[in-house]
Amino acid sequence: xxxxxxxxxxxxxxxxxxxxxxxxxxxxxxxxxxxxxxxxxxxxxxxxxxxxxxxxxxxxxxxxxxxxxxxxxxxxxxxxxxxxxxxxxxxxxxxxxxxxxxxxxxxxxxxxxxxxxxxxxxxxxxxxxxxxxxxxxxxxxxxxxxxxxxxxxxxxxxxxxxxxxxxxxxxxxxxxxxxxxxxxxxxxxxxxxxxxxxxxxxxxxxxxxxxxxxxxxxxxxxxxxxxxxxxxxxxxxxxxxxxxxxxxxxxxxxxxxxxxxxxxxxxxxxxxxxxxxxxxxxxxxxxxxxxxxxxxxxxxxxxxxxxxxxxxxxxxxxxxxxxxxxxxxxxxxxxxxxxxxxxxxxxxxxxxxxxxxxxxxxxxxxxxxxxxxxxxxxxxxxxxxxxxxxxxxxxxxxxxxxxxxxxxxxxxxxxxxxxxxxxxxxxxxxxxxxxxxxxxxxxxxxxxxxxxxxxxxxxxxxxxxxxxxxxxxxxxxxxxxxxxxxxxxxxxxxxxxxxxxxxxxxxxxxxxxxxxx
Amino acid sequence: xxxxxxxxxxxxxxxxxxxxxxxxxxxxxxxxxxxxxxxxxxxxxxxxxxxxxxxxxxxxxxxxxxxxxxxxxxxxxxxxxxxxxxxxxxxxxxxxxxxxxxxxxxxx
Numbered sequence: 033x034x035x036x037x038x039x040x041x042x043x044x045x046x047x048x049x050x051x052x053x054x055x056x057x058x059x060x061x062x063x064x065x066x067x068x069x070x071x072x073x074x075x076x077x078x079x080x081x082x083x084x085x086x087x088x089x090x091x092x093x094x095x096x097x098x099x100x101x102x103x104x105x106x107x108x109x110x111x112x113x114x115x116x117x118x119x120x121x122x123x124x125x126x127x128x129x130x131x132x133x134x135x136x137x138x139x140x141x142x143x144x145x146x147x148x149x150x151x152x153x154x155x156x157x158x159x160x161x162x163x164x165x166x167x168x169x170x171x172x173x174x175x176x177x178x179x180x181x182x183x184x185x186x187x188x189x190x191x192x193x194x195x196x197x198x199x200x201x202x203x204x205x206x207x208x209x210x211x212x213x214x215x216x217x218x219x220x221x222x223x224x225x226x227x228x229x230x231x232x233x234x235x236x237x238x239x240x241x242x243x244x245x246x247x248x249x250x251x252x253x254x255x256x257x258x259x260x261x262x263x264x265x266x267x268x269x270x271x272x273x274x275x276x277x278x279x280x281x282x283x284x285x286x287x288x289x290x291x292x293x294x295x296x297x298x299x300x301x302x303x304x305x306x307x308x309x310x311x312x313x314x315x316x317x318x319x320x321x322x323x324x325x326x327x328x329x330x331x332x333x334x335x336x337x338x339x340x341x342x343x344x345x346x347x348x349x350x351x352x353x354x355x356x357x358x359x360x361x362x363x364x365x366x367x368x369x370x371x372x373x374x375x376x377x378x379x380x381x382x383x384x385x386x387x388x389x390x391x392x393x394x395x396x397x398x399x400x401x402x403x404x405x406x407x408x409x410x411x412x413x414x415x416x417x418x419x420x421x422x423x424x425x426x427x428x429x430x431x432x433x434x435x436x437x438x439x440x441x442x443x444x445x446x447x448x449x450x451x452x453x454x455x456x457x458x459x460x461x462x463x464x465x466x467x468x469x470x471x472x473x474x475x476x477x478x479x480x481x482x483x484x485x486x487x488x489x490x491x492x493x494x495x496x497x498x499x500x501x502x503x504x505x506x507x508x509x510x511x512x513x514x515x516x517x518x519x520x521x522x523x524x525x526x527x528x529x530x531x532x533x534x535x536x537x538x539x540x541x542x543x544x545x546x547x548x549x
Numbered sequence: 550x551x552x553x554x555x556x557x558x559x560x561x562x563x564x565x566x567x568x569x570x571x572x573x574x575x576x577x578x579x580x581x582x583x584x585x586x587x588x589x590x591x592x593x594x595x596x597x598x599x600x601x602x603x604x605x606x607x608x609x610x611x612x613x614x615x616x617x618x619x620x621x622x623x624x625x626x627x628x629x630x631x632x633x634x635x636x637x638x639x640x641x642x643x644x645x646x647x648x649x650x651x652x653x654x655x656x657x
Contacts, residue, residue, distance in 0.1 A: 124622040238602050251600055280608050281600070349586045356580070360564065367565075369635050371626035380642035386565040398566045399573065403580040405564045406552070419587050421597030426590065428598060463580065480601030505601075 034210060035092045038084060045084065045095030049077035049139050051535055052097040056141065056208045058531045062164045064193075064202035066102050067110050068142035073097070076139040083137065092267050094137030099203040099212040102143035103150050104255070105244040106130050109140075113246055114158025115148045117392030118372045127244020128276050129213060129255050136271050141209050144199030148394050150215055150248050151359070152462050153223055153469040155198025156454065157396050163198040165191045165228055165451050166206040167495050171528040176494035191451035191495060194227035194469070196220040197256060201228040204258045207532045211268050214256035217248045218351055218466070219446075219473025221256025222485040222500060226446035229487040229496030229527060231519075233257040233265045234473075236506045237480035238283045240269075241276030249358040250281070252351075252477040262486065262516040266292050269508060283506075290509045295517040299333035303514075304439035308344035311471050315449040317491050322445050325488065325499055328521055329443070339439060341430040346423050347475040348467050353407050353420035359397075360404025366392060396462045428479040435504050441514050445472055446500040450491040472500065482508050484515050487524040496524070552577060557654055558647045565644075570653055 037043045053070055080095035089095070100106060103113045105123035112118045126134065134140065147157045156162035167173050168190035177189060193202050197214025201224035204212045214221040216234040225232020233256060240255050247253055255272065259265045270289025276282045305326055310319065330336045368374030368388035375387035393401070407416040434442070447469065457465065476483040482505070485498040501518070503511030557574065561567055568574050620633055629636040647654060 121626055124619065124625070238605075275608070277608070277610050281602065282608075283602065283605060284608055343590070346587065346590055349584060352580070353584050353587065369627065369629075369637055370623070374628040378638045380644070381637050381640040382565065382642070382644045384638050386567070386644060389564075389566045390569075393566065395569070395573070395576075398569070399576045399580070401564050401566050402560050402568065402573070402577055405560050406556075406577060406581065407584065409556075409559075416584055416587065418597050419590075419592060420584075421599065422592035422595040423587055423590050425595055425598035426592065428601065461576070463576070463583075467583070 035096065038095050039089065041084070045077040045080040045139065046074065048095060049073055049097055049141070052141055052208050055206070055531060055535045058535070059166070059206050059208060062166055062202050062206060063161050064144055064163050064199040064206065064208070065099070065142045066112060066114065066145050066160050066199070069109050069140055072108070073139050073141050076134070080137050080139065090135070090137040091271070093133065093271060095139060096211065097139045097141045097209045098133060099141050099144050099200055099209040100130055101146055101197050101200050101212070101214045103146060103215055103246045104130055104213060105246070106140065106143065109143060111143065111246070113149045114146050114160055115392065115394070115397070116159050116373055117366050119159070121372050125244065128241040128278060129272050130244065132272050144197070144203050144212060146199055147196035147396070149246070149363070149397050150196040150217060150220055151396050151400060152195045153219070153466045154192045154457050155195035155224065156192060156458060157394065157462055159394065162454060163193045163202050164454075165193045166202055166529060167191065167229060167451070167527060169529060170494070172490055172494035172525070174494075176492065188455065189453055191453050192227065192457050194224035194447065194451060197258065198224045200258050201225055201230055201232070204228070204230045204260060205527060206529060210259070211264055212258045214258050215245055215248070215253060216256040216477065217253050218355065218470040218477055221258060222446050222473045222483060223469060225258055225485040226487070226498035227451040227496060229498070229524065231259050231262055231265050231487065231515075232485040233269065233512075234476060234483045235269060235273065235508060236482045238281055239273045239287070239506065239508070241279040241282050243276055243278040247362050249355050250362070251354070251358065252480075262484075262512055262519050263292055265484070266290065266512050285506075292509075292513050292516050295513050297333070298329060298517060301329070301334040301514065302438050302440045303329050303334055303336045304339040304434055304442045305336060306339050306341045306344065306434070306442055306444060308341050309444040309472060311448065313448045313468065314445060318445045318447070318449065318497055321488055321497060322443070322499060325443060325518070328518075337439065339434045339437070339442070341434060341475065343423065343427045343430050344475055347427050347478055348471050350420045350423045350427065350478065351470065351474050352467070353416050354424065356400045356404035357407050357417050358404070359400045360408060363393070363397065363401050368392075399463070424478050427475055431475075431479045431481060440504075441511060442502040444500045444502065446485045446498045447472065450493055450495040450497050476502050481505055482511050484511060486515050486519050486522075488522050490525060552581070554647075554654060561652065561654065562644055568653055573653070
């Protein structure tokens with residue numbers, strides 16, 4: 033809708049950009065952004081305005097403000113991965129996905145906050161502090177929360193965004209941008225999407241280039257897309273997908289961007305409900321919602337079947353081993369010599385490296401590096417690493433069997449519960465929390481399948497809850513079509529945030545201008 | 550079984566990262582216990598999976614130079630450099646042994 037407004041001249045790219053920048057300033061307490069590229073954003077907006085004046089916009093994304101997670105390289109803009117190791121590191125190049133968005137005329141507002149090096153499920157473990165879920169300040173949440181005492185202000189009751197792409201999710205959810213890039217290795221895009229009430233798409237592994245995305249687990253990482261509606265996600269996907277010679281893990285097949293049809297007849301669809309996803313700890317609320325969703329499809333004429341993915345519960349253990357092993361390898365590049373933090377210790381190369389890494393990494397990162405190295409020791413290699421790779425194949429095969437049996441799309445919950453208050457969340461350590469929260473999203477990364485979180489309803493506490501659809505490899509069109517149908521059925525409410533109302537009052541008259549397509 | 554100090558020391562050497570305190574060591578212990586659950590799964594006759602794209606051919610491009618000449622940009626991010634070199638401290642000095650290192654493990 034915003035794109036149409038830009039085309040018709042009802043609003044200009046610079047106005048839009050300035051609105052977003054000022055809204056970012058008003059919502060600073062969310063801590064969603066690490067770096068705000070105000071000057072370059074305004075320049076990009078001005079260039080876009082010129083193009084619209086000439087009647088030659090580059091496409092739907094021309095002039096649309098976007099945000100990018102801070103583990104993507106952005107030329108000339110600091111890229112930190114929320115770590116001391118990369119503080120002050122100014123990327124010399126743009127990640128392919130960033131370049132593609134800029135080539136389409138998108139306006140890059142800034143870099144968003146995350147867990148350090150994307151390790152975590154709360155966006156609480158970065159050096160710039162935790163990200164606050166915008167819904168903590170929404171009327172919907174405040175109405176449902178009972179203040180314990182008059183002096184306990186809303187400051188202490190805020191809930192987390194989920195992670196690790198929490199900053200991006202918060203940015204989209206609070207209307208400071210129209211789309212954001214995240215990354216998804218174990219659920220890092222879908223988890224915060226569910227907690228923040230936005231659409232979070234994890235594309236098939238190999239569809240979108242990882243060139244410029246600072247790697248965590250090379251065999252599972254993908255760039256993730258966060259938007260306020262499924263149609264927007266399809267538009268962004270259309271501009272990002274496709275082979276990249278700079279990333280040899282992208283497939284060579286030709287990708288044709290698609291527009292999503294408005295599905296009305298779901299009778300030919302087969303929805304699978306994996307029974308193992310009724311995981312321990314799944315809240316009653318979400319279980320009910322999941323059930324209702326299944327009924328929704330069934331009542332509309334779709335075939336809804338229970339299926340089994342027997343190795344689901346080992347997915348998280350498998351991930352733990354493979355992730356730490358790949359992390360141990362990927363983090364080895366941070367030695368202070370060529371970029372990033374460098375310690376003053378100068379006695380020997382090894383001691384300099386050790387000191388640099390001691391100073392640069394936080395506990396979570398160091399912990400994973402050490403665990404990874406343990407699993408890769410000669411005496412442990414077969415027992416842990418290779419074993420995990422074998423289990424990975426079993427997990428991937430589970431999915432193959434289910435899809436081969438005629439199921440088109442799987443429907444599962446995305447998270448175990450709605451967003452937890454920060455005070456509660458930090459009571460357990462990062463690994464425990466990740467193990468708990470990644471359980472429903474992780475397997476899709478193991479198998480490389482596309483998956484999407486669609487915001488479904490508000491919980492009893494007034495916080496968003498989402499459901500996840502998992503599709504077949506490279507069948508994003510089918511996946512998104514189903515997701516769009518579902519989105520239309522559930523009519524997820526818009527966040528009621530004071531700051532947004534104040535800012536967008538003049539530009540948009542009605543509430544529905546949440547999307548750009 | 551707890552991990553021996555020799556292995557812990559070995560890991561610190563390999564990773565060039567320190568455990569820092571008993572919490573760090575505990576973290577490793579718990580990680581191993583967690584990973585041990587893998588042994589419950591029967592993987593006889595299963596091949597390890599390296600990549601989900603294993604059924605496809607790896608992309609090979611022509612051996613043409615398409616980029617480079619960015620010495621200046623690359624050097625900008627390094628702290629210590631001389632002309633077009635990254636400067637590193639002397640390399641043939643190994644990390645001090647456990648007894649001589651300032652590490653938490655010394656006390657164990």
